[in-house]
Amino acid sequence: MSDSPQPAAATTATVKSAMRTLDILEYVVAHGRPLVAQEIAGALLIPVSSLSYLLTTLVERGYLSREGRRYSPGPRLERLQARGAGFSLAERAAPLVRALRVQLNETASFFVRRGWECEAVVTETSDHALRYAVEVGRRVPLHGFAAGKVLLAALSDAEVDTYLSETERSRFTPTTICDEAGLRAEIVAIRQAGFAHTHEEHSPGIHGVARLAVVDGEPVGAFGFAIPVVRYDEPTAAKAAALLRRITDLIAAN
Numbered sequence: 001m002s003d004s005p006q007p008a009a010a011t012t013a014t015v016k017s018a019m020r021t022l023d024i025l026e027y028v029v030a031h032g033r034p035l036v037a038q039e040i041a042g043a044l045l046i047p048v049s050s051l052s053y054l055l056t057t058l059v060e061r062g063y064l065s066r067e068g069r070r071y072s073p074g075p076r077l078e079r080l081q082a083r084g085a086g087f088s089l090a091e092r093a094a095p096l097v098r099a100l101r102v103q104l105n106e107t108a109s110f111f112v113r114r115g116w117e118c119e120a121v122v123t124e125t126s127d128h129a130l131r132y133a134v135e136v137g138r139r140v141p142l143h144g145f146a147a148g149k150v151l152l153a154a155l156s157d158a159e160v161d162t163y164l165s166e167t168e169r170s171r172f173t174p175t176t177i178c179d180e181a182g183l184r185a186e187i188v189a190i191r192q193a194g195f196a197h198t199h200e201e202h203s204p205g206i207h208g209v210a211r212l213a214v215v216d217g218e219p220v221g222a223f224g225f226a227i228p229v230v231r232y233d234e235p236t237a238a239k240a241a242a243l244l245r246r247i248t249d250l251i252a253a254n
Helices: 008-031 037-044 048-060 075-082 089-104 146-153 157-166 180-193 234-253
Strands: 064-067 070-073 107-114 117-124 139-141 196-199 206-215 218-228
Touching (some): 008 048, 008 064, 008 070, 089 107, 089 234, 117 146, 146 180, 146 196, 146 206
Antiparallel strands (some): 064 070, 107 117, 107 218, 117 139, 206 218
């Protein structure tokens, strides 16, 4: 998904790391018994320092299990054969969120609606010194986040009427849109454009952009970026929109 070619050295290192990861999985599975790291390192000729990092990552992701010093196949390997049925929505969204973060190097998240709030269930934080962090599990009102607005726009007109009549919408910053007329205008614009934006409406200095995720014709959540306004220029806006469109098209197709 990269828009620019990687240096040959970086590409070679990435391929080598991927090959080693696959070799580890195949070696552990083929032996049918728990193995210590030294056995794996000796058989596959992988430096212990590199192997330790790869093993830790595989355990964290559930592809290997560790008991003491021994490694064995993890539960996630079996679930890979479930053809999607065994994976939660968050697990399906996680690699897509990581891809968004890698491509733009801005904080990317996947949100779901919980009543009149939205909740981040997956997030990947930018590695810039100036960045915005989204807390997984925290719920925020729909009107304050770009993801919340795009989820709001996915509701029926009757549901929007109910939302507007039942909620008291707080002002987080001077630019937060809280009034009924303003939100209705936002909903119309979001439905037409396919994207929602917040410009310093929840947090000063942060621009949010989000797009609805649809599976089997039903809205299931929203992918979004949180970008410091000092980096939100026209090229960044265009790339963020293209990435969100690509990711939501991909999850809809699956």
